[in-house]
Amino acid sequence: MALAASAQLCAASSPSFFFFFHHTLFSRCSSSSSGCSRLQLKCCAGAALAIADGKKVLRKDRRLRLKCCAFAVASGNVTKVRDEEEEEDKGQRRAAAVVELWKWGREQGVVGLDVVKAVVVGKEEEEGEGLGLVAQRAIVQGEDVVSVPETLWINAAAIDDSVIAPFCQGLKTPWLRIALLLLHEKTNPNSRWRPYLDALPLALDSPLFWSNEELEELQGTQLLGSVAGYVDYVEKEFNKLFQDVIQANPQIFDPNVFTLEAFLWVFGILRSRTFVPLTGNDLALVPFADLVNHGARIREETASWVKKSTGLFWKAEKNTNMLVLRAPVNFLPGEQVLMQYGRSKSNGELALDYGFVEGHSMGSSIRESLSLTLEISETDRFADDKLDIAELNGLDRSVQFDLLRGQGPPDAMLTFLRLTSLTGADAFLLEALFRNSVWGHLSLPVSHDNEEAVCLTMLNGLQAALAGYSTTTEEDIDLLDRGGLSKRKEIAIVIRLGEKRVLQELQTWFEGRMAGLDSLEYYAERRLRDLGLVDDTGSMTPWVLCFLLP
Numbered sequence: 172m173a174l175a176a177s178a179q180l181c182a183a184s185s186p187s188f189f190f191f192f193h194h195t196l197f198s199r200c201s202s203s204s205s206g207c208s209r210l211q212l213k214c215c216a217g218a219a220l221a222i223a224d225g226k227k228v229l230r231k232d233r234r235l236r237l238k239c240c241a242f243a244v245a246s247g248n249v250t251k252v253r254d255e256e257e258e259e260d261k262g263q264r265r266a267a268a269v270v271e272l273w274k275w276g277r278e279q280g281v282v283g284l285d286v287v288k289a290v291v292v293g294k295e296e297e298e299g300e301g302l303g304l305v306a307q308r309a310i311v312q313g314e315d316v317v318s319v320p321e322t323l324w325i326n327a328a329a330i331d332d333s334v335i336a337p338f339c340q341g342l343k344t345p346w347l348r349i350a351l352l353l354l355h356e357k358t359n360p361n362s363r364w365r366p367y368l369d370a371l372p373l374a375l376d377s378p379l380f381w382s383n384e385e386l387e388e389l390q391g392t393q394l395l396g397s398v399a400g401y402v403d404y405v406e407k408e409f410n411k412l413f414q415d416v417i418q419a420n421p422q423i424f425d426p427n428v429f430t431l432e433a434f435l436w437v438f439g440i441l442r443s444r445t446f447v448p449l450t451g452n453d454l455a456l457v458p459f460a461d462l463v464n465h466g467a468r469i470r471e472e473t474a475s476w477v478k479k480s481t482g483l484f485w486k487a488e489k490n491t492n493m494l495v496l497r498a499p500v501n502f503l504p505g506e507q508v509l510m511q512y513g514r515s516k517s518n519g520e521l522a523l524d525y526g527f528v529e530g531h532s533m534g535s536s537i538r539e540s541l542s543l544t545l546e547i548s549e550t551d552r553f554a555d556d557k558l559d560i561a562e563l564n565g566l567d568r569s570v571q572f573d574l575l576r577g578q579g580p581p582d583a584m585l586t587f588l589r590l591t592s593l594t595g596a597d598a599f600l601l602e603a604l605f606r607n608s609v610w611g612h613l614s615l616p617v618s619h620d621n622e623e624a625v626c627l628t629m630l631n632g633l634q635a636a637l638a639g640y641s642t643t644t645e646e647d648i649d650l651l652d653r654g655g656l657s658k659r660k661e662i663a664i665v666i667r668l669g670e671k672r673v674l675q676e677l678q679t680w681f682e683g684r685m686a687g688l689d690s691l692e693y694y695a696e697r698r699l700r701d702l703g704l705v706d707d708t709g710s711m712t713p714w715v716l717c718f719l720l721p
Contacts, residue, residue: 265291268370269302272458275366276323281459283317283496286310287508289462301372303464303507310502312471318479319457321492325349325356325364326455335423338416345454347412350437351424353456358428367458375439376526381659388663391639392670393541394519401523402435409434442524446476446512449494460496465521466509467529471499475510517541518669527658528665530651539576539669544569545587556601557590564610576673579680582614585625589613592624600694616691626685633678637671644671 269289276284285307292303310316321328330339330352339348356362378386378398389395409431417424444461445454460476477495502508512521518528518538529538546569547557558568572584590613593601597618600609616622642650647668650656656664 265302265370268366271366272370276459279320279323281317281319281323283315284459286316292464292507302370302462304462304496306502306504306506306508308504310498310508312498312501314498315477315495316498316508317459317496318493319460319496321494323364323367323458324449324455324494325353325457326449326453338420338423341415342412344408345452346438346441347408349441349454349456350434351412351416351429353437353440354429354433355424358425364458371440375436375443376658376662377439377443377523378659378662379435379439379523385659385663387641388660389666390641391636392519392663392667394522394666397519397523401438405435405438406431443526446510447474448476448478455494457494460494463496463508463510465512465525465527466507469499469509469511470514471511472514473497473499475499518666522662522666526662528662530661530665536576536672539672541574541670541673542571543574543584544571545584545591546570547591551591553593553598553601557593560590560601560606560609561587563606574673574677576669576676580629580677586610586613588625588629589617589621592621592628593617594624595620597621597694612694615694615697617694619688619691619693622688622691622693623685626681626688629681630678630685633674633681637674637678640667640671642667644668644675647671 272289273284287304287306289302290305291301292305304317327345327348330336330348333352333355335351335355339351342348342351353368356364357368359365362368374380378389378394379401381398386395386398389398412434413426413429417426417429441454441456444456449455449457457476463475475497477497479493479495481491481493496508496510498508499510512525514537516524516538517540519540521538522528547554547561549568551557561567561570566587570587572581572587574580597620599605600612600617605612647664650664651661651668
């Protein structure tokens with residue numbers, strides 16, 4: 172399962188290149204994973220930069236917007252469960268489901284169920300994580316906590332053993348095949364995964380499942396566009412699947428069960444409960460191991476999900492794959508066993524994938540980030556030369572840069588900006604003579620005009636992006652400090668506050684750059700110094716003066 176979704180927030184600026192703010196929201200599969208699809212929402216029409224209006228996105232997506240309720244796939248039908256109905260007897264149902272799940276796990280050979288137990292953690296209705304794993308004894312770093320045999324995984328091998336296998340052969344997208352299997356098993360009261368399926372959450376807090384009113388809190392953010400992108404993606408995949416498989420085989424796939432809402436629920440389940448190495452073409456849901464929650468305090472990047480093979484290497488046919496949940500740190504008895512979902516994930520990614528953020532109180536500036544795409548305009552008179560230079564340096568016409576709070580613009584981004592802004596007297600650097608050296612020259616300021624064009628373009632785009640938000644930074648901070656917010660509203664505020672902080676920091680950086688243009692050293696000065704014609708202070712060297720004197 173691999174997908175990148177982006178919303179591009181732009182505003183009119185230099186005609187020589189396109190400038191997009193967007194958010195890449197899927198980083199599960201490795202770069203070598205085949206079948207990765209990339210979805211990009213084009214919000215620019217004609218102008219180099221255009222702001223995506225959050226309200227327009229909401230209106231466009233209104234026909235798809237799922238109401239703020241859970242989607243339960245019961246044994247026999249998919250049921251929309253209203254919020255108030257879902258809350259009834261939740262504690263009793265959850266406790267009973269956990270008892271049955273643990274009993275089933277012991278019967279199926281899961282190792283480690285005496286080391287941890289599943290408990291409801293936090294306040295589910297506000298800020299909790301639902302079920303989590305709590306240590307029953309001291310656990311040391313690197314210890315194998317829970318081991319789950321492949322016979323319990325919901326993966327491609329499980330599909331091969333299912334009655335739906337013939338109908339999945341033409342499906343190339345792993346998550347769609349597993350979605351069919353998961354929903355099919357949900358309708359089967361005698362499913363071998365029944366205890367696990369009954370323990371899956373009915374409601375998810377990803378913005379994919381927010382109401383229109385809740386989504387309005389994300390106005391101006393990249394996340395809002397990403398939500399629309401994902402819903403569109405799921406709808407398109409479902410429509411094709413419905414036409415090719417579901418509608419053609421109603422005796423196997425009840426159209427009242429295999430609905431768009433059900434597939435979106437499965438999509439949310441897979442995004443929130445699968446981790447490396449069981450992603451991409453190896454995608455798998457793993458009971459018990461998927462109960463581990465995210466820990467903001469976990470700094471270790473070592474994998475917590477580890478795939479192991481048991482048995483003798485010379486008897487491979489008898490070997491069994493196991494998914495091991497490995498402790499990233501020490502845990503005391505009574506502590507929740509946690510893992511790191513990804514240090515590089517932004518709060519936008521955490522919200523979309525898992526339905527939470529590392530909040531304002533945590534001071535998680537590491538999670539505050541945006542992505543910016545710079546693109547050489549096809550209408551640029553020097554487009555071919557610029558593209559050639561970009562390709563010689565391992566880039567393409569369109570390049571994405573991650574913007575992190577507190578780090579300023581990446582050097583590579585400034586270099587690409589200078590390339591896209593080359594024009595007029597500076598265009599000599601595009602000549603074939605400079606092909607092998609031009610990238611080095613562009614890594615430093617080229618000329619006053621070029622650097623000014625870069626700054627103006629960025630400042631115009633940043634100002635337009637900031638104008639798209641419905642609140643100020645100060646208003647968001649005040650709302651968070653006052654507290655009393657619903658979980659989803661707090662997520663929205665943390666997201667938009669983080670994005671604005673990154674944009675404002677960049678705005679300050681480029682304003683400072685503009686103010687200091689006269690103090691920068693440009694290509695001409697550097698060239699004269701390299702030739703020995705001027706010294707480090709910019710004054711002509713003595714021998715040049717002697718040559719010039721009569």
